[in-house]
């Protein structure tokens with residue numbers, strides 16, 4: 001017998017996580033009879049106010065919501081993102097792009113990069129960027145959507161995401177969620193009621209005396225983790241020994257510098273600085289380790305490295321790398337910062353919210369809250385955090401930087417086991433693998449391993465099935481086709497003009 005259906009979902013928090021959950025649930029389950037969704041948020045508490053860069057999986061979320069992409073880009077003042085440029089991460093003066101999409105073409109059933117490694121051995125020491133349409137288009141400030149109608153063109157393989165204004169994104173989703181029937185309640189939660197026997201959350205009380213009851217509670221309360229952490233006491237798995245950055249200062253500035261469709265991450269003495277260009281401003285932030293740098297120094301360094309006039313006071317944020325041991329306990333599911341946080345180096349937090357929502361929909365409970373569903377949900381979420389952690393640690397661990405205590409710590413730390421296996425495999429045979437369908441693909445692992453200066457100890461022996469001259473000829477051909485294709489693409493600005501968005505011309509320096 002199926003259990004009794006849930007009739008009331010309460011979402012606690014109206015930041016990005018809360019409104020993503022509200023928009024998605026009301027879109028997919030809106031037609032379910034007798035299911036109501038209520039979201040509680042407190043303007044007095046506010047949101048974290050950052051979170052502007054995304055990864056290509058967001059396209060899936062947008063499709064699920066039925067969004068018109070041009071409208072979405074206009075409303076959220078979004079720009080396109082073709083990857084992340086890492087500046088000074090290997091050593092000062094060096095940079096590389098971690099692009100979305102793929103490199104080159106697999107040949108003879110062997111991954112492309114093995115041919116690239118062979119070419120290196122033959123003396124052609126080129127970086128990977130010229131083999132990626134996304135990396136090249138980003139460098140030349142070009143953008144176009146992938147062309148599935150041209151399967152033989154590199155354009156068919158272009159991967160992209162967005163950089164948007166977090167506040168506008170939340171407002172955009174809120175409008176949709178409310179139109180789909182979500183009720184929004186303003187107020188500060190001051191008490192959480194629990195069933196004395198089961199410990200299940202039964203209701204929350206607001207500062208104005210209102211009591212809001214529900215059956216399923218989605219905790220999107222941010223770093224406070226009001227329900228999962230504070231009320232249910234689910235422990236936090238602390239990963240700061242691998243990811244020591246625990247502070248950030250964020251500040252928007254006027255447009256300036258190049259208008260490439262890229263997020264930029266520049267390594268600093270005790271962390272790194274992000275630059276996320278939007279249509280109307282640039283989002284900037286400095287992520288750093290408080291054990292290695294004072295707050296004022298971090299702020300000064302950020303302010304000294306902006307491309308335009310600051311538009312607000314610095315927003316100071318504190319965090320710890322890690323996640324709650326369970327993302328779903330009893331009748332509470334945590335999404336967003338309430339469930340965990342890994343620094344924004346690869347823009348993964350919004351994706352984790354999206355993953356959590358998709359999983360919750362798949363495993364949507366009935367009132368008896370089956371243990372098997374919860375266990376599966378928790379196992380998958382924990383694995384996501386772990387996979388992302390290993391990928392982030394790679395950036396810090398594989399570096400030549402020895403110019404500060406922070407970099408000396410990172411360069412010499414013991415890598416987690418999963419990362420160690422990947423490092424050893426690449427160093428011994430040039431092989432890159434993607435474990436259990438993890439978020440980051442072989443392209444991503446390769447890009448960062450090669451970008452961070454790791455040397456592959458070999459390549460697939462099947463590469464020798466192709467004559468050396470033919471290897472070099474084919475690689476040159478791939479570079480040429482990508483170069484010609486990029487030359488014909490519209491600039492991001494031209495693309496905006498065609499699709500009803502615009503950068504503020506006067507504030508931009510031509511790239």
Ligand SMILES: Cc1cc2nc3c(=O)[nH]c(=O)nc-3n(C[C@H](O)[C@H](O)[C@H](O)COP(=O)(O)OP(=O)(O)OC[C@H]3O[C@@H](n4cnc5c(N)ncnc54)[C@H](O)[C@@H]3O)c2cc1C
Pocket residue numbers: 012013014015016017018040041042043045046047048049050051052053054166187188189190220221222223224226248250285317319335336337338344347348349350351
């Ligand atoms: C420095 C930094 C940079 C980041 N950059 C990126 C990025 O580039 N890309 C990316 O994907 N992610 C990024 N993130 C993560 C991203 O910002 C978050 O994942 C996202 O904003 C979701 O936040 P949230 O909704 O969980 O929490 P919040 O935005 O903090 O929202 C919490 C909500 O809970 C409400 N609330 C809390 N307590 C109560 C209470 N007692 N009563 C009523 N309401 C309450 C608040 O009012 C608010 O509405 C970044 C995070 C940080 C810290």
